[in-house]
Amino acid sequence: MIANPVKSFNTVGACNPLKHYMLPAIPRLPDITDMIDGEFYFVLHAPRQSGKTTCLQALTKKINSEGRYYAINCSLEFLRNTNDPSTAMKYVVDLLNSEIEASDMAEISRLAYAFDGKPSMNSTVSMVRYLLRSLCQSLDRELVVFFDEADCIPEDPLVLFLAQIRTGYLARSVSESTKFPRSMALVGMRDISDYLYMVRPEAKSTGLASPFNVKKKSLTLSNFSLEEINSLYSQHTAETGQFFEPTAVERAWYWTDGQPWLVNAIADDVVVRQFKKDYSKVITRKDIDQAAGFLILQKETHFDSLLERLKEPRVRSVIYISGNLLATERSIPEHNINK
Ligand SMILES: Nc1ncnc2c1ncn2[C@@H]1O[C@H](COP(=O)(O)OP(=O)(O)OP(=O)(O)O)[C@@H](O)[C@H]1O
Ligand SMILES: [Mg+2]
Structure with missing residues:
Protein backbone atom coordinates (compact mmCIF):
# COMPACT_ATOMS: atom_id res chain seq x y z
CA MET A 1 0.00 0.00 0.00
CA ILE A 2 1.31 3.44 -0.93
CA ALA A 3 0.49 6.04 1.69
CA ASN A 4 0.64 9.20 -0.38
CA PRO A 5 0.14 8.89 -4.10
CA VAL A 6 1.36 11.93 -6.02
CA LYS A 7 -1.80 12.17 -8.10
CA SER A 8 -5.52 12.22 -7.41
CA PHE A 9 -8.84 12.30 -9.23
CA ASN A 10 -9.53 15.92 -10.04
CA THR A 11 -12.92 17.31 -9.10
CA VAL A 12 -12.08 21.03 -9.14
CA GLY A 13 -11.25 22.97 -12.29
CA ALA A 14 -8.90 22.12 -15.13
CA CYS A 15 -6.54 19.12 -14.81
CA ASN A 16 -2.85 19.51 -14.07
CA PRO A 17 -0.83 16.59 -15.50
CA LEU A 18 1.57 16.77 -12.56
CA LYS A 19 -1.17 16.45 -9.96
CA HIS A 20 -4.07 14.60 -11.51
CA TYR A 21 -4.81 11.29 -13.18
CA MET A 22 -5.84 12.27 -16.66
CA LEU A 23 -6.40 11.11 -20.18
CA PRO A 24 -4.26 12.80 -22.83
CA ALA A 25 -6.16 16.02 -23.50
CA ILE A 26 -5.15 16.99 -27.04
CA PRO A 27 -6.21 13.74 -28.77
CA ARG A 28 -9.72 14.50 -27.51
CA LEU A 29 -9.80 17.16 -30.25
CA PRO A 30 -8.38 15.27 -33.22
CA ASP A 31 -9.36 17.98 -35.75
CA ILE A 32 -7.90 20.95 -33.94
CA THR A 33 -4.39 20.71 -35.38
CA ASP A 34 -5.85 20.73 -38.89
CA MET A 35 -7.90 23.81 -37.99
CA ILE A 36 -4.80 25.65 -36.82
CA ASP A 37 -2.60 24.52 -39.70
CA GLY A 38 -5.44 25.38 -42.10
CA GLU A 39 -5.60 28.95 -40.70
CA PHE A 40 -9.23 28.58 -39.66
CA TYR A 41 -11.27 30.64 -37.22
CA PHE A 42 -13.60 28.26 -35.45
CA VAL A 43 -15.85 27.55 -32.49
CA LEU A 44 -15.28 24.84 -29.89
CA HIS A 45 -18.40 24.19 -27.85
CA ALA A 46 -19.00 21.45 -25.33
CA PRO A 47 -21.01 21.01 -22.11
CA ARG A 48 -19.89 22.29 -18.75
CA GLN A 49 -17.08 20.38 -17.07
CA SER A 50 -16.26 18.37 -20.15
CA GLY A 51 -12.56 19.29 -20.31
CA LYS A 52 -12.49 22.36 -22.56
CA THR A 53 -10.05 24.38 -20.44
CA THR A 54 -7.86 21.32 -19.83
CA CYS A 55 -7.58 20.84 -23.61
CA LEU A 56 -6.83 24.52 -24.26
CA GLN A 57 -4.13 24.66 -21.62
CA ALA A 58 -2.44 21.53 -22.98
CA LEU A 59 -2.66 22.79 -26.53
CA THR A 60 -1.31 26.26 -25.71
CA LYS A 61 1.66 24.68 -23.96
CA LYS A 62 2.29 22.30 -26.84
CA ILE A 63 2.09 25.01 -29.53
CA ASN A 64 4.47 27.31 -27.66
CA SER A 65 6.95 24.50 -27.03
CA GLU A 66 6.96 23.34 -30.65
CA GLY A 67 8.18 26.71 -31.93
CA ARG A 68 6.08 26.94 -35.11
CA TYR A 69 3.48 29.41 -33.79
CA TYR A 70 2.82 31.35 -30.59
CA ALA A 71 -0.37 30.63 -28.68
CA ILE A 72 -2.39 32.57 -26.11
CA ASN A 73 -5.28 31.17 -24.09
CA CYS A 74 -7.41 34.04 -22.78
CA SER A 75 -10.48 33.39 -20.60
CA LEU A 76 -13.31 35.90 -20.97
CA GLU A 77 -15.20 34.66 -17.91
CA PHE A 78 -14.57 38.00 -16.20
CA LEU A 79 -16.92 39.70 -18.69
CA ARG A 80 -19.96 37.74 -17.53
CA ASN A 81 -21.90 40.74 -16.17
CA THR A 82 -20.28 43.50 -18.22
CA ASN A 83 -23.13 44.74 -20.37
CA ASP A 84 -21.55 48.02 -21.45
CA PRO A 85 -19.70 47.34 -24.74
CA SER A 86 -16.99 49.98 -24.18
CA THR A 87 -16.12 48.72 -20.72
CA ALA A 88 -16.17 45.14 -21.98
CA MET A 89 -13.69 45.90 -24.80
CA LYS A 90 -11.30 47.50 -22.30
CA TYR A 91 -11.54 44.35 -20.21
CA VAL A 92 -10.78 42.16 -23.23
CA VAL A 93 -7.65 44.22 -23.90
CA ASP A 94 -6.65 43.98 -20.22
CA LEU A 95 -7.20 40.23 -20.19
CA LEU A 96 -5.20 39.75 -23.38
CA ASN A 97 -2.40 41.91 -22.00
CA SER A 98 -2.29 39.86 -18.79
CA GLU A 99 -1.87 36.67 -20.81
CA ILE A 100 0.83 38.32 -22.93
CA GLU A 101 2.68 39.54 -19.85
CA ALA A 102 2.51 36.08 -18.26
CA SER A 103 3.78 34.32 -21.36
CA ASP A 104 7.37 33.25 -21.92
CA MET A 105 7.53 35.12 -25.19
CA ALA A 106 9.87 38.04 -24.74
CA GLU A 107 8.78 39.82 -27.92
CA ILE A 108 5.16 39.65 -26.89
CA SER A 109 5.85 40.78 -23.34
CA ARG A 110 7.72 43.85 -24.47
CA LEU A 111 4.93 44.75 -26.82
CA ALA A 112 2.31 44.45 -24.14
CA TYR A 113 3.23 47.87 -22.80
CA ALA A 114 3.64 49.59 -26.17
CA PHE A 115 0.01 50.44 -26.90
CA ASP A 116 -0.84 53.28 -24.52
CA GLY A 117 -1.70 56.52 -26.27
CA LYS A 118 -2.06 55.05 -29.77
CA PRO A 119 -5.26 56.49 -31.35
CA SER A 120 -6.70 53.10 -32.32
CA MET A 121 -6.13 51.89 -28.78
CA ASN A 122 -8.34 54.68 -27.46
CA SER A 123 -11.37 53.64 -29.49
CA THR A 124 -13.37 50.78 -28.09
CA VAL A 125 -14.56 50.09 -31.63
CA SER A 126 -11.06 49.10 -32.71
CA MET A 127 -8.90 48.41 -29.64
CA VAL A 128 -9.14 44.60 -29.66
CA ARG A 129 -8.43 44.44 -33.39
CA TYR A 130 -5.56 46.90 -33.00
CA LEU A 131 -3.95 45.01 -30.13
CA LEU A 132 -4.07 41.71 -32.00
CA ARG A 133 -2.88 43.26 -35.25
CA SER A 134 0.06 45.05 -33.59
CA LEU A 135 0.97 41.93 -31.71
CA CYS A 136 1.04 39.87 -34.90
CA GLN A 137 3.18 42.48 -36.66
CA SER A 138 5.81 42.34 -33.93
CA LEU A 139 6.15 38.57 -33.74
CA ASP A 140 8.57 36.35 -35.56
CA ARG A 141 6.01 33.56 -35.70
CA GLU A 142 2.30 33.49 -36.40
CA LEU A 143 -0.14 33.68 -33.51
CA VAL A 144 -2.96 31.35 -32.43
CA VAL A 145 -5.55 32.73 -29.98
CA PHE A 146 -8.05 30.78 -27.88
CA PHE A 147 -10.81 32.73 -26.17
CA ASP A 148 -12.08 30.43 -23.41
CA GLU A 149 -15.53 31.13 -21.89
CA ALA A 150 -16.34 33.29 -24.94
CA ASP A 151 -20.05 32.82 -24.41
CA CYS A 152 -19.85 34.66 -21.09
CA ILE A 153 -19.84 37.96 -23.01
CA PRO A 154 -23.28 39.60 -22.93
CA GLU A 155 -25.00 40.30 -26.24
CA ASP A 156 -24.02 43.91 -27.06
CA PRO A 157 -20.33 43.59 -26.18
CA LEU A 158 -20.25 40.25 -28.00
CA VAL A 159 -21.42 41.88 -31.23
CA LEU A 160 -18.74 44.60 -30.94
CA PHE A 161 -16.07 42.03 -30.08
CA LEU A 162 -16.93 39.72 -32.97
CA ALA A 163 -17.12 42.63 -35.41
CA GLN A 164 -13.51 43.55 -34.58
CA ILE A 165 -12.37 39.97 -35.00
CA ARG A 166 -14.16 39.77 -38.33
CA THR A 167 -12.71 43.04 -39.65
CA GLY A 168 -9.22 41.98 -38.62
CA TYR A 169 -9.65 38.55 -40.18
CA LEU A 170 -10.92 39.86 -43.51
CA ALA A 171 -7.97 42.25 -43.92
CA ARG A 172 -5.32 39.91 -42.57
CA SER A 173 -3.69 38.96 -45.86
CA VAL A 174 -3.91 42.41 -47.49
CA SER A 175 -0.49 43.65 -46.33
CA GLU A 176 2.26 43.30 -43.73
CA SER A 177 0.60 46.01 -41.64
CA THR A 178 -2.73 44.20 -41.44
CA LYS A 179 -1.47 40.91 -40.04
CA PHE A 180 -3.88 39.10 -37.73
CA PRO A 181 -3.84 35.79 -35.82
CA ARG A 182 -3.37 32.75 -38.01
CA SER A 183 -6.11 30.84 -36.22
CA MET A 184 -8.60 31.64 -33.50
CA ALA A 185 -11.09 29.63 -31.45
CA LEU A 186 -14.09 30.85 -29.49
CA VAL A 187 -14.68 28.31 -26.74
CA GLY A 188 -17.69 27.80 -24.51
CA MET A 189 -20.86 25.84 -23.96
CA ARG A 190 -22.68 27.39 -26.87
CA ASP A 191 -21.96 27.66 -30.52
CA ILE A 192 -21.53 31.43 -30.68
CA SER A 193 -23.23 31.77 -34.04
CA ASP A 194 -26.29 29.88 -32.77
CA TYR A 195 -26.26 32.18 -29.78
CA LEU A 196 -26.31 35.26 -31.98
CA TYR A 197 -29.17 33.89 -34.03
CA MET A 198 -31.00 33.20 -30.80
CA VAL A 199 -30.66 36.74 -29.51
CA ARG A 200 -31.14 38.34 -32.93
CA PRO A 201 -33.45 36.07 -34.90
CA GLU A 202 -33.82 38.65 -37.69
CA ALA A 203 -30.19 38.02 -38.68
CA LYS A 204 -31.15 34.60 -40.03
CA SER A 205 -34.28 35.72 -41.86
CA THR A 206 -32.54 38.64 -43.56
CA GLY A 207 -29.71 36.36 -44.66
CA LEU A 208 -27.15 38.28 -42.61
CA ALA A 209 -24.49 36.04 -41.21
CA SER A 210 -23.35 36.47 -37.60
CA PRO A 211 -20.46 38.87 -37.04
CA PHE A 212 -18.34 35.77 -36.62
CA ASN A 213 -19.28 34.46 -40.03
CA VAL A 214 -15.61 33.81 -40.63
CA LYS A 215 -16.20 30.67 -38.61
CA LYS A 216 -15.38 27.61 -40.68
CA LYS A 217 -16.54 24.78 -38.49
CA SER A 218 -17.55 23.89 -34.94
CA LEU A 219 -15.67 21.34 -32.87
CA THR A 220 -16.88 19.58 -29.78
CA LEU A 221 -15.64 17.16 -27.10
CA SER A 222 -17.06 13.68 -26.61
CA ASN A 223 -17.59 11.95 -23.29
CA PHE A 224 -15.12 9.27 -22.21
CA SER A 225 -15.65 5.75 -23.52
N1 LIG B 1 -8.10 14.96 -19.90
C1 LIG B 1 -8.84 14.70 -18.80
N2 LIG B 1 -8.67 13.54 -18.14
C2 LIG B 1 -9.43 13.24 -17.05
N3 LIG B 1 -10.36 14.07 -16.54
C3 LIG B 1 -10.58 15.23 -17.16
C4 LIG B 1 -9.83 15.62 -18.32
N4 LIG B 1 -10.25 16.84 -18.70
C5 LIG B 1 -11.21 17.21 -17.84
N5 LIG B 1 -11.41 16.26 -16.89
C6 LIG B 1 -12.42 16.31 -15.81
O1 LIG B 1 -13.34 17.34 -16.13
C7 LIG B 1 -13.32 18.36 -15.12
C8 LIG B 1 -13.50 19.72 -15.79
O2 LIG B 1 -12.37 20.04 -16.59
P1 LIG B 1 -12.26 21.47 -17.28
O3 LIG B 1 -12.30 22.55 -16.23
O4 LIG B 1 -11.11 21.42 -18.21
O5 LIG B 1 -13.63 21.48 -18.11
P2 LIG B 1 -14.39 22.70 -18.77
O6 LIG B 1 -15.20 22.11 -19.86
O7 LIG B 1 -13.44 23.79 -19.12
O8 LIG B 1 -15.32 23.18 -17.55
P3 LIG B 1 -16.18 24.54 -17.49
O9 LIG B 1 -17.38 24.28 -18.33
O10 LIG B 1 -16.53 24.65 -16.01
O11 LIG B 1 -15.32 25.66 -17.97
C9 LIG B 1 -12.01 18.21 -14.40
O12 LIG B 1 -12.12 18.72 -13.05
C10 LIG B 1 -11.83 16.69 -14.44
O13 LIG B 1 -12.65 16.08 -13.45
MG1 LIG C 1 -13.41 25.83 -18.58
Whole structure:
Protein backbone atom coordinates (compact mmCIF):
# COMPACT_ATOMS: atom_id res chain seq x y z
CA MET A 1 0.00 0.00 0.00
CA ILE A 2 1.31 3.44 -0.93
CA ALA A 3 0.49 6.04 1.69
CA ASN A 4 0.64 9.20 -0.38
CA PRO A 5 0.14 8.89 -4.10
CA VAL A 6 1.36 11.93 -6.02
CA LYS A 7 -1.80 12.17 -8.10
CA SER A 8 -5.52 12.22 -7.41
CA PHE A 9 -8.84 12.30 -9.23
CA ASN A 10 -9.53 15.92 -10.04
CA THR A 11 -12.92 17.31 -9.10
CA VAL A 12 -12.08 21.03 -9.14
CA GLY A 13 -11.25 22.97 -12.29
CA ALA A 14 -8.90 22.12 -15.13
CA CYS A 15 -6.54 19.12 -14.81
CA ASN A 16 -2.85 19.51 -14.07
CA PRO A 17 -0.83 16.59 -15.50
CA LEU A 18 1.57 16.77 -12.56
CA LYS A 19 -1.17 16.45 -9.96
CA HIS A 20 -4.07 14.60 -11.51
CA TYR A 21 -4.81 11.29 -13.18
CA MET A 22 -5.84 12.27 -16.66
CA LEU A 23 -6.40 11.11 -20.18
CA PRO A 24 -4.26 12.80 -22.83
CA ALA A 25 -6.16 16.02 -23.50
CA ILE A 26 -5.15 16.99 -27.04
CA PRO A 27 -6.21 13.74 -28.77
CA ARG A 28 -9.72 14.50 -27.51
CA LEU A 29 -9.80 17.16 -30.25
CA PRO A 30 -8.38 15.27 -33.22
CA ASP A 31 -9.36 17.98 -35.75
CA ILE A 32 -7.90 20.95 -33.94
CA THR A 33 -4.39 20.71 -35.38
CA ASP A 34 -5.85 20.73 -38.89
CA MET A 35 -7.90 23.81 -37.99
CA ILE A 36 -4.80 25.65 -36.82
CA ASP A 37 -2.60 24.52 -39.70
CA GLY A 38 -5.44 25.38 -42.10
CA GLU A 39 -5.60 28.95 -40.70
CA PHE A 40 -9.23 28.58 -39.66
CA TYR A 41 -11.27 30.64 -37.22
CA PHE A 42 -13.60 28.26 -35.45
CA VAL A 43 -15.85 27.55 -32.49
CA LEU A 44 -15.28 24.84 -29.89
CA HIS A 45 -18.40 24.19 -27.85
CA ALA A 46 -19.00 21.45 -25.33
CA PRO A 47 -21.01 21.01 -22.11
CA ARG A 48 -19.89 22.29 -18.75
CA GLN A 49 -17.08 20.38 -17.07
CA SER A 50 -16.26 18.37 -20.15
CA GLY A 51 -12.56 19.29 -20.31
CA LYS A 52 -12.49 22.36 -22.56
CA THR A 53 -10.05 24.38 -20.44
CA THR A 54 -7.86 21.32 -19.83
CA CYS A 55 -7.58 20.84 -23.61
CA LEU A 56 -6.83 24.52 -24.26
CA GLN A 57 -4.13 24.66 -21.62
CA ALA A 58 -2.44 21.53 -22.98
CA LEU A 59 -2.66 22.79 -26.53
CA THR A 60 -1.31 26.26 -25.71
CA LYS A 61 1.66 24.68 -23.96
CA LYS A 62 2.29 22.30 -26.84
CA ILE A 63 2.09 25.01 -29.53
CA ASN A 64 4.47 27.31 -27.66
CA SER A 65 6.95 24.50 -27.03
CA GLU A 66 6.96 23.34 -30.65
CA GLY A 67 8.18 26.71 -31.93
CA ARG A 68 6.08 26.94 -35.11
CA TYR A 69 3.48 29.41 -33.79
CA TYR A 70 2.82 31.35 -30.59
CA ALA A 71 -0.37 30.63 -28.68
CA ILE A 72 -2.39 32.57 -26.11
CA ASN A 73 -5.28 31.17 -24.09
CA CYS A 74 -7.41 34.04 -22.78
CA SER A 75 -10.48 33.39 -20.60
CA LEU A 76 -13.31 35.90 -20.97
CA GLU A 77 -15.20 34.66 -17.91
CA PHE A 78 -14.57 38.00 -16.20
CA LEU A 79 -16.92 39.70 -18.69
CA ARG A 80 -19.96 37.74 -17.53
CA ASN A 81 -21.90 40.74 -16.17
CA THR A 82 -20.28 43.50 -18.22
CA ASN A 83 -23.13 44.74 -20.37
CA ASP A 84 -21.55 48.02 -21.45
CA PRO A 85 -19.70 47.34 -24.74
CA SER A 86 -16.99 49.98 -24.18
CA THR A 87 -16.12 48.72 -20.72
CA ALA A 88 -16.17 45.14 -21.98
CA MET A 89 -13.69 45.90 -24.80
CA LYS A 90 -11.30 47.50 -22.30
CA TYR A 91 -11.54 44.35 -20.21
CA VAL A 92 -10.78 42.16 -23.23
CA VAL A 93 -7.65 44.22 -23.90
CA ASP A 94 -6.65 43.98 -20.22
CA LEU A 95 -7.20 40.23 -20.19
CA LEU A 96 -5.20 39.75 -23.38
CA ASN A 97 -2.40 41.91 -22.00
CA SER A 98 -2.29 39.86 -18.79
CA GLU A 99 -1.87 36.67 -20.81
CA ILE A 100 0.83 38.32 -22.93
CA GLU A 101 2.68 39.54 -19.85
CA ALA A 102 2.51 36.08 -18.26
CA SER A 103 3.78 34.32 -21.36
CA ASP A 104 7.37 33.25 -21.92
CA MET A 105 7.53 35.12 -25.19
CA ALA A 106 9.87 38.04 -24.74
CA GLU A 107 8.78 39.82 -27.92
CA ILE A 108 5.16 39.65 -26.89
CA SER A 109 5.85 40.78 -23.34
CA ARG A 110 7.72 43.85 -24.47
CA LEU A 111 4.93 44.75 -26.82
CA ALA A 112 2.31 44.45 -24.14
CA TYR A 113 3.23 47.87 -22.80
CA ALA A 114 3.64 49.59 -26.17
CA PHE A 115 0.01 50.44 -26.90
CA ASP A 116 -0.84 53.28 -24.52
CA GLY A 117 -1.70 56.52 -26.27
CA LYS A 118 -2.06 55.05 -29.77
CA PRO A 119 -5.26 56.49 -31.35
CA SER A 120 -6.70 53.10 -32.32
CA MET A 121 -6.13 51.89 -28.78
CA ASN A 122 -8.34 54.68 -27.46
CA SER A 123 -11.37 53.64 -29.49
CA THR A 124 -13.37 50.78 -28.09
CA VAL A 125 -14.56 50.09 -31.63
CA SER A 126 -11.06 49.10 -32.71
CA MET A 127 -8.90 48.41 -29.64
CA VAL A 128 -9.14 44.60 -29.66
CA ARG A 129 -8.43 44.44 -33.39
CA TYR A 130 -5.56 46.90 -33.00
CA LEU A 131 -3.95 45.01 -30.13
CA LEU A 132 -4.07 41.71 -32.00
CA ARG A 133 -2.88 43.26 -35.25
CA SER A 134 0.06 45.05 -33.59
CA LEU A 135 0.97 41.93 -31.71
CA CYS A 136 1.04 39.87 -34.90
CA GLN A 137 3.18 42.48 -36.66
CA SER A 138 5.81 42.34 -33.93
CA LEU A 139 6.15 38.57 -33.74
CA ASP A 140 8.57 36.35 -35.56
CA ARG A 141 6.01 33.56 -35.70
CA GLU A 142 2.30 33.49 -36.40
CA LEU A 143 -0.14 33.68 -33.51
CA VAL A 144 -2.96 31.35 -32.43
CA VAL A 145 -5.55 32.73 -29.98
CA PHE A 146 -8.05 30.78 -27.88
CA PHE A 147 -10.81 32.73 -26.17
CA ASP A 148 -12.08 30.43 -23.41
CA GLU A 149 -15.53 31.13 -21.89
CA ALA A 150 -16.34 33.29 -24.94
CA ASP A 151 -20.05 32.82 -24.41
CA CYS A 152 -19.85 34.66 -21.09
CA ILE A 153 -19.84 37.96 -23.01
CA PRO A 154 -23.28 39.60 -22.93
CA GLU A 155 -25.00 40.30 -26.24
CA ASP A 156 -24.02 43.91 -27.06
CA PRO A 157 -20.33 43.59 -26.18
CA LEU A 158 -20.25 40.25 -28.00
CA VAL A 159 -21.42 41.88 -31.23
CA LEU A 160 -18.74 44.60 -30.94
CA PHE A 161 -16.07 42.03 -30.08
CA LEU A 162 -16.93 39.72 -32.97
CA ALA A 163 -17.12 42.63 -35.41
CA GLN A 164 -13.51 43.55 -34.58
CA ILE A 165 -12.37 39.97 -35.00
CA ARG A 166 -14.16 39.77 -38.33
CA THR A 167 -12.71 43.04 -39.65
CA GLY A 168 -9.22 41.98 -38.62
CA TYR A 169 -9.65 38.55 -40.18
CA LEU A 170 -10.92 39.86 -43.51
CA ALA A 171 -7.97 42.25 -43.92
CA ARG A 172 -5.32 39.91 -42.57
CA SER A 173 -3.69 38.96 -45.86
CA VAL A 174 -3.91 42.41 -47.49
CA SER A 175 -0.49 43.65 -46.33
CA GLU A 176 2.26 43.30 -43.73
CA SER A 177 0.60 46.01 -41.64
CA THR A 178 -2.73 44.20 -41.44
CA LYS A 179 -1.47 40.91 -40.04
CA PHE A 180 -3.88 39.10 -37.73
CA PRO A 181 -3.84 35.79 -35.82
CA ARG A 182 -3.37 32.75 -38.01
CA SER A 183 -6.11 30.84 -36.22
CA MET A 184 -8.60 31.64 -33.50
CA ALA A 185 -11.09 29.63 -31.45
CA LEU A 186 -14.09 30.85 -29.49
CA VAL A 187 -14.68 28.31 -26.74
CA GLY A 188 -17.69 27.80 -24.51
CA MET A 189 -20.86 25.84 -23.96
CA ARG A 190 -22.68 27.39 -26.87
CA ASP A 191 -21.96 27.66 -30.52
CA ILE A 192 -21.53 31.43 -30.68
CA SER A 193 -23.23 31.77 -34.04
CA ASP A 194 -26.29 29.88 -32.77
CA TYR A 195 -26.26 32.18 -29.78
CA LEU A 196 -26.31 35.26 -31.98
CA TYR A 197 -29.17 33.89 -34.03
CA MET A 198 -31.00 33.20 -30.80
CA VAL A 199 -30.66 36.74 -29.51
CA ARG A 200 -31.14 38.34 -32.93
CA PRO A 201 -33.45 36.07 -34.90
CA GLU A 202 -33.82 38.65 -37.69
CA ALA A 203 -30.19 38.02 -38.68
CA LYS A 204 -31.15 34.60 -40.03
CA SER A 205 -34.28 35.72 -41.86
CA THR A 206 -32.54 38.64 -43.56
CA GLY A 207 -29.71 36.36 -44.66
CA LEU A 208 -27.15 38.28 -42.61
CA ALA A 209 -24.49 36.04 -41.21
CA SER A 210 -23.35 36.47 -37.60
CA PRO A 211 -20.46 38.87 -37.04
CA PHE A 212 -18.34 35.77 -36.62
CA ASN A 213 -19.28 34.46 -40.03
CA VAL A 214 -15.61 33.81 -40.63
CA LYS A 215 -16.20 30.67 -38.61
CA LYS A 216 -15.38 27.61 -40.68
CA LYS A 217 -16.54 24.78 -38.49
CA SER A 218 -17.55 23.89 -34.94
CA LEU A 219 -15.67 21.34 -32.87
CA THR A 220 -16.88 19.58 -29.78
CA LEU A 221 -15.64 17.16 -27.10
CA SER A 222 -17.06 13.68 -26.61
CA ASN A 223 -17.59 11.95 -23.29
CA PHE A 224 -15.12 9.27 -22.21
CA SER A 225 -15.65 5.75 -23.52
CA LEU A 226 -15.64 2.70 -21.26
CA GLU A 227 -12.06 1.98 -22.36
CA GLU A 228 -11.03 5.52 -21.49
CA ILE A 229 -12.62 5.31 -18.03
CA ASN A 230 -10.73 2.05 -17.55
CA SER A 231 -7.50 3.73 -18.62
CA LEU A 232 -8.07 6.65 -16.19
CA TYR A 233 -8.90 4.38 -13.24
CA SER A 234 -5.91 2.15 -14.08
CA GLN A 235 -3.62 5.11 -13.44
CA HIS A 236 -4.82 5.10 -9.83
CA THR A 237 -4.31 1.33 -9.62
CA ALA A 238 -0.77 1.71 -10.98
CA GLU A 239 0.06 4.40 -8.43
CA THR A 240 -1.58 2.88 -5.34
CA GLY A 241 -2.20 -0.79 -6.07
CA GLN A 242 -5.93 -0.23 -5.42
CA PHE A 243 -7.93 -2.34 -7.84
CA PHE A 244 -11.24 -1.51 -9.54
CA GLU A 245 -13.24 -4.66 -10.32
CA PRO A 246 -14.24 -4.70 -14.03
CA THR A 247 -17.93 -4.50 -13.05
CA ALA A 248 -17.14 -1.37 -10.99
CA VAL A 249 -15.69 0.36 -14.05
CA GLU A 250 -18.70 -0.67 -16.12
CA ARG A 251 -20.95 0.69 -13.41
CA ALA A 252 -19.13 4.03 -13.41
CA TRP A 253 -19.72 4.22 -17.14
CA TYR A 254 -23.39 3.33 -16.64
CA TRP A 255 -23.95 6.13 -14.13
CA THR A 256 -21.88 8.83 -15.81
CA ASP A 257 -22.19 8.05 -19.51
CA GLY A 258 -18.50 9.05 -19.54
CA GLN A 259 -19.10 12.69 -18.50
CA PRO A 260 -15.53 13.67 -17.53
CA TRP A 261 -16.18 15.41 -14.21
CA LEU A 262 -18.61 12.73 -13.02
CA VAL A 263 -16.15 9.96 -13.94
CA ASN A 264 -13.58 11.58 -11.65
CA ALA A 265 -16.05 12.52 -8.92
CA ILE A 266 -17.43 8.98 -8.55
CA ALA A 267 -13.95 7.47 -8.23
CA ASP A 268 -12.82 10.19 -5.85
CA ASP A 269 -15.85 9.62 -3.64
CA VAL A 270 -15.02 5.93 -3.26
CA VAL A 271 -11.29 6.42 -2.74
CA VAL A 272 -11.41 9.40 -0.39
CA ARG A 273 -14.82 9.62 1.31
CA GLN A 274 -15.84 5.95 1.50
CA PHE A 275 -12.47 4.23 1.93
CA LYS A 276 -10.54 7.12 3.48
CA LYS A 277 -7.53 6.41 1.28
CA ASP A 278 -7.20 2.81 2.43
CA TYR A 279 -5.81 1.57 -0.87
CA SER A 280 -5.91 -2.08 0.21
CA LYS A 281 -9.68 -2.13 -0.39
CA VAL A 282 -10.85 -3.42 -3.77
CA ILE A 283 -13.44 -1.16 -5.40
CA THR A 284 -16.65 -2.98 -6.37
CA ARG A 285 -19.81 -2.20 -8.27
CA LYS A 286 -21.62 -1.62 -4.95
CA ASP A 287 -19.11 1.06 -3.93
CA ILE A 288 -19.62 2.87 -7.24
CA ASP A 289 -23.41 2.71 -6.75
CA GLN A 290 -23.00 4.27 -3.32
CA ALA A 291 -20.86 7.04 -4.76
CA ALA A 292 -23.47 7.77 -7.43
CA GLY A 293 -26.19 7.98 -4.77
CA PHE A 294 -24.06 10.26 -2.63
CA LEU A 295 -23.36 12.62 -5.51
CA ILE A 296 -27.07 12.85 -6.29
CA LEU A 297 -27.92 13.73 -2.72
CA GLN A 298 -25.12 16.33 -2.67
CA LYS A 299 -26.77 17.91 -5.72
CA GLU A 300 -23.47 19.22 -6.96
CA THR A 301 -23.74 22.34 -9.09
CA HIS A 302 -22.59 20.32 -12.08
CA PHE A 303 -25.84 18.39 -11.98
CA ASP A 304 -27.75 21.65 -12.27
CA SER A 305 -25.63 22.51 -15.26
CA LEU A 306 -26.27 19.14 -16.80
CA LEU A 307 -30.00 19.68 -16.27
CA GLU A 308 -29.72 23.04 -17.98
CA ARG A 309 -28.07 21.34 -20.92
CA LEU A 310 -31.07 19.03 -21.26
CA LYS A 311 -33.09 21.98 -22.49
CA GLU A 312 -30.73 22.44 -25.42
CA PRO A 313 -31.72 20.46 -28.50
CA ARG A 314 -28.22 19.22 -29.38
CA VAL A 315 -27.78 17.29 -26.16
CA ARG A 316 -27.97 13.58 -26.88
CA SER A 317 -26.49 11.83 -23.96
CA VAL A 318 -27.18 13.00 -20.46
CA ILE A 319 -27.74 12.21 -16.84
CA TYR A 320 -30.85 13.45 -15.11
CA ILE A 321 -32.37 13.33 -11.70
CA SER A 322 -36.02 12.53 -11.22
CA GLY A 323 -36.96 12.48 -7.56
CA ASN A 324 -34.21 10.36 -6.05
CA LEU A 325 -33.60 8.32 -9.15
CA LEU A 326 -30.52 8.79 -11.28
CA ALA A 327 -30.92 7.39 -14.76
CA THR A 328 -29.03 7.47 -18.00
CA GLU A 329 -31.04 8.10 -21.11
CA ARG A 330 -30.20 8.56 -24.74
CA SER A 331 -32.93 11.14 -25.16
CA ILE A 332 -35.17 12.81 -22.62
CA PRO A 333 -38.78 13.61 -23.51
CA GLU A 334 -39.65 17.30 -23.29
CA HIS A 335 -42.15 16.77 -20.43
CA ASN A 336 -39.36 15.30 -18.24
CA ILE A 337 -37.00 18.17 -19.00
CA ASN A 338 -39.48 20.76 -17.83
CA LYS A 339 -40.40 19.04 -14.56
N1 LIG B 1 -8.10 14.96 -19.90
C1 LIG B 1 -8.84 14.70 -18.80
N2 LIG B 1 -8.67 13.54 -18.14
C2 LIG B 1 -9.43 13.24 -17.05
N3 LIG B 1 -10.36 14.07 -16.54
C3 LIG B 1 -10.58 15.23 -17.16
C4 LIG B 1 -9.83 15.62 -18.32
N4 LIG B 1 -10.25 16.84 -18.70
C5 LIG B 1 -11.21 17.21 -17.84
N5 LIG B 1 -11.41 16.26 -16.89
C6 LIG B 1 -12.42 16.31 -15.81
O1 LIG B 1 -13.34 17.34 -16.13
C7 LIG B 1 -13.32 18.36 -15.12
C8 LIG B 1 -13.50 19.72 -15.79
O2 LIG B 1 -12.37 20.04 -16.59
P1 LIG B 1 -12.26 21.47 -17.28
O3 LIG B 1 -12.30 22.55 -16.23
O4 LIG B 1 -11.11 21.42 -18.21
O5 LIG B 1 -13.63 21.48 -18.11
P2 LIG B 1 -14.39 22.70 -18.77
O6 LIG B 1 -15.20 22.11 -19.86
O7 LIG B 1 -13.44 23.79 -19.12
O8 LIG B 1 -15.32 23.18 -17.55
P3 LIG B 1 -16.18 24.54 -17.49
O9 LIG B 1 -17.38 24.28 -18.33
O10 LIG B 1 -16.53 24.65 -16.01
O11 LIG B 1 -15.32 25.66 -17.97
C9 LIG B 1 -12.01 18.21 -14.40
O12 LIG B 1 -12.12 18.72 -13.05
C10 LIG B 1 -11.83 16.69 -14.44
O13 LIG B 1 -12.65 16.08 -13.45
MG1 LIG C 1 -13.41 25.83 -18.58
